[in-house]
Amino acid sequence: xxxxxxxxxxxxxxxxxxxxxxxxxxxxxxxxxxxxxxxxxxxxxxxxxxxxxxxxxxxxxxxxxxxxxxxxxxxxxxxxxxxxxxxxxxxxxxxxxxxxxxxxxxxxxxxxxxxxxxxxxxxxxxxxxxxxxxxxx
Numbered sequence: 001x002x003x004x005x006x007x008x009x010x011x012x013x014x015x016x017x018x019x020x021x022x023x024x025x026x027x028x029x030x031x032x033x034x035x036x037x038x039x040x041x042x043x044x045x046x047x048x049x050x051x052x053x054x055x056x057x058x059x060x061x062x063x064x065x066x067x068x069x070x071x072x073x074x075x076x077x078x079x080x081x082x083x084x085x086x087x088x089x090x091x092x093x094x095x096x097x098x099x100x101x102x103x104x105x106x107x108x109x110x111x112x113x114x115x116x117x118x119x120x121x122x123x124x125x126x127x128x129x130x131x132x133x134x135x136x137x
Contacts, residue, residue, distance in 0.1 A: 014038045020045060023105070023125045044125065048098050049090040053123055062120035063109075067092050070123060071100065072109040080111050083126060 017036055020043040024032070029040040044053035044061055052068050053061045063070045069091055074084030086105045090098050110122040 012036070016041050018043050044123070046088075046103055048101060049088055049093070052088055056114060056116040056118060058114055058116045060114045060116070060122045061125065062114065062118055063123050065120050070109065070121070072107060072123075080109050083108050086123070086125075 014036055016039045017032055018041045019029070019032070023044055024040065024042055029042070032040045042053075042055040042061060043051065045051045049068065051064055052070065053063050055061050067090060069089040071078050071087045071089075072082070072084040073079070073087055074082055083106060086103045086107045087100045088098065088103065089100055105125060106127045108124045108126065110124060112122065113119070114122055
């Protein structure tokens with residue numbers, strides 16, 4: 001662990017730490033920020049479609065709507081401002097398009113706009129992948 005080895009922004013020239021692969025929750029980001037001494041930024045994505053969302057300076061996760069169509073589905077219907085299963089369609093895939101691909105994540109697609117000024121939709125991730133490859137992860 002970085003914190004045990006006393007490695008942080010003074011020993012590494014870090015401006016921020018960007019997490020990718022799994023969504024990092026607040027209690028986890030607190031540990032990372034304390035250990036490194038820099039801001040943690042969430043990146044949300046998956047191997048199949050790449051980058052889905054990126055956290056802005058207001059700590060909202062914006063959907064990369066130029067190449068991703070994101071839906072939150074509850075009881076078979078698209079919902080906004082309600083919790084449901086996250087599905088994505090990658091808009092620029094040519095050889096292997098993923099259409100309404102269920103990630104196994106749960107979240108809320110928000111109708112509110114972010115104070116950062118970006119017009120990109122906001123997604124709140126509530127729980128990570130339901131299906132894990134390793135039972136201990």
